[in-house]
Amino acid sequence: MTLAAQSAGFLSPTGVEIAFVLVGLVTLGAALVTVTTRQLVHAALWLVVALGGLAVEYLLLTAEFIAWVQVLIYVGSVVVLLLFGLMLTKAPIGRSPDADSGNRPVALAVALAAAAALVWVVVDAFRTTWIDLDGPARGSTAVTGEFLFQHWVLPFEALSVLLLAALVGAIVLSRKKKEDES
Secondary structure (H helix, E strand, O other): OOHHHHOOOOOOOOHHHHHHHHHHHHHHHHHHHHHHOOEHHHHHHHHHHHHHHHHHHHHHOOOHHHHHHHHHHHHHHHHHHHHHHHHHOOOOOOEOHHHOOOOHHHHHHHHHHHHHHHHHHHHHHOOOOOOOOOOOOOOOHHHHHHHHHHHOHHHHHHHHHHHHHHHHHHHHHHHHHHHHHO
């Protein structure tokens, strides 16, 4: 038996690869529904499904730490903050005609151009990159934590201050409306 016959190839995917593709399709579908629905609360709930699907993808890639960060920070905090902001600013719960500007063809063209540019940049950046399978696992907690605290502490903290400012702004907007109504 030759070496090529022993290894799994493109036409014989493993269970993890099949699960990765299926979860990716569900995540893509949830993301599409998120940006196409006309109800803001439904968009936020579909965003939870899309971000949860990304967390499952990270688990399938054996990046457990990043998966839990995805769940705790994005699904747990950002979506709750978004829903909290929607409720505080009295955003319409049902269909919102104000949210649709009628520029869907232009938005679709910009989205497709941005997606094509992103795919081109990623493919070009990693064209000659090979994964070192002999080194430490890239998704392990030790490697991720070391990289995060060496290079990304300042942007991470800046994002948390930005989210806090958005929350305070929503509270201020909500209080001004109540005082004006009295």
